[in-house]
Amino acid sequence: MDKHSKRSASIFRYPVLMAFTLFFAGLFVLDLVTPDRAYSELENTTLSQRPSLSSVSADGLNKFFTAYTKYVKDQVVGRDNWVALQSTVETKVMQKEQSGGILLGKQQMMFPRTYGLVSSETRTLPKNTAALEALCQRYPGKVNVMLVPAASAIYPENVPAGAPLLDEDRYLDSLSDAVQAAGGRFVDVRQTLTAHKDEYIYYRTDHHWTSLGAYYAYCAWRGIEPNADEWTQEVLCDDFYGTTWNKVPLPTVPAEEITAWYKHINRSVSYNNGQYETDSIYERKYLSGSDQYAVFLNSNQAQTVIEGSGKSGKLLLIKDSYGNTFSQFPVEDYAEVHVLDLRFFKGDVTEYAKENGITDTLVLYGTQSFVKDTRLRF
Numbered sequence: 001m002d003k004h005s006k007r008s009a010s011i012f013r014y015p016v017l018m019a020f021t022l023f024f025a026g027l028f029v030l031d032l033v034t035p036d037r038a039y040s041e042l043e044n045t046t047l048s049q050r051p052s053l054s055s056v057s058a059d060g061l062n063k064f065f066t067a068y069t070k071y072v073k074d075q076v077v078g079r080d081n082w083v084a085l086q087s088t089v090e091t092k093v094m095q096k097e098q099s100g101g102i103l104l105g106k107q108q109m110m111f112p113r114t115y116g117l118v119s120s121e122t123r124t125l126p127k128n129t130a131a132l133e134a135l136c137q138r139y140p141g142k143v144n145v146m147l148v149p150a151a152s153a154i155y156p157e158n159v160p161a162g163a164p165l166l167d168e169d170r171y172l173d174s175l176s177d178a179v180q181a182a183g184g185r186f187v188d189v190r191q192t193l194t195a196h197k198d199e200y201i202y203y204r205t206d207h208h209w210t211s212l213g214a215y216y217a218y219c220a221w222r223g224i225e226p227n228a229d230e231w232t233q234e235v236l237c238d239d240f241y242g243t244t245w246n247k248v249p250l251p252t253v254p255a256e257e258i259t260a261w262y263k264h265i266n267r268s269v270s271y272n273n274g275q276y277e278t279d280s281i282y283e284r285k286y287l288s289g290s291d292q293y294a295v296f297l298n299s300n301q302a303q304t305v306i307e308g309s310g311k312s313g314k315l316l317l318i319k320d321s322y323g324n325t326f327s328q329f330p331v332e333d334y335a336e337v338h339v340l341d342l343r344f345f346k347g348d349v350t351e352y353a354k355e356n357g358i359t360d361t362l363v364l365y366g367t368q369s370f371v372k373d374t375r376l377r378f
Contacts, residue, residue: 100247105158108253109204110244111151114166114368121372125171128376129178132363135378136184138350142360145179146187146221147172147367148209148322151202154193168367192220203256206242207366208293211259211325218329221362234260236295237287246290258292261328268307271298281306281327296324302344308334316358318342318349320373323364330362342375349378 103111136143152159153168169190176186193201193213201213209217211233219226239255260282270277276298286294297304300321308315313334317323319341331337338356340349353361365373 102244102248103152103160103163104248105152105155105160107155107158107204109151109155109158109202110248110253111159111163112207112244112368113164114150114152124374125371128370128373129175131376131378132175132184133178133182135361135363136179136182138378139353139361140183141185143179143184144187144221144360144362145175145184146189146217146362146364147175147370148217148365149190149193150207150366150368151209153190153367154197154202166368166371171371172367187217187221189217189220192216203240203242205240205245205253205256206293207244208242208322209325211261211328214322214325215261215329218326222333231261231263232265234262236260236282236284237292240292242293258287258295260295263332264309267309267331269298270305271301272303281331293321293324297327297339300324300341300344301339302341302346304339306331306337306339308332308336310334313359314338314357316340316353316356316361317364318361318378319364320366320369322366322369326364334360342377343373 101113103113105111132145136145149168149172150166152165156165159165172188172190176188179186193209193216196213196216199212200210201216202209212228215228215231216226236258238257240258241249241253241255245253266279267281268277268279269281278298281297282295283298284295286292286299291299294300306327308331310333314336315330315334315338317327317330317337317339319326319339320343323339323341327337327339336356338352338358340352342349352358370376
């Protein structure tokens, strides 16, 4: 046997090594010819683009290689399939109860993993509480506050045993006392939502409540008995996967429905002082994309004015993304509903209320968002 034959034979002694070599060589070639993606629909996130070398120095090279490593990881061919495979292996094979910062609970519910407040949040919560107190004192008897508990607080039995969770009850009890002492009304929806927990009030694959959950909270705020038959309920999509599933995209978890509730479908809506105007609070263009929850109120906008069906009154709804779904309901009661998202609105809230003749105010946040929000000011 000549030297060439011996060399070839020795290579074939290691078929696993050859398979891995060919596999990664194939991936490398595919990566070279596959166009880069700007966005991952599966993960609902922006992907890194090819970096450029800014300077030939130790710091410049370090930054370049760090960015390039992230770029390669984001742009690897078949990324979505690899992410889904990793999630499946971790949860089904390794039997993990958490992955990617998500707790995998019973009834196929996915919960964001939360701990107690970190040091920065222990400073933020008193500031936000003080801001609420000042608002209630400024408009005595006209400010309502609703903080929505996370699904983990309503379904603790579905959370993996021993999982770290924020003690929401303690914060909500304290905030309730503070708001009421300042002359405001605290709308405690914990009991209402718990009473309806056997119904579809929270998404399983997203951290938000459903339209049904928001409706029950609306009835608690208005002090009325629920009567769902008064509302048209339209299924906007039945292939929804939310924020928690995007981090752990398990193919075994079924998609969900997003439902619109309305009595009058058409109404004038103006975003950001007239920059965009339309005739519905439902932006259906999002239903064909990855962020389908954005169908409510055109995602998160700084300022929105909605023509209401009521004969009088102007509501100021100060909210985070939980308020997007909720907004379907008060538009039937007021002549106008003004919506401000303080994460993006840079104006003065008090001046805005005066200039627009606001008669009632509702501050509506998810509890976990409220305790961390550093941009809350009135």
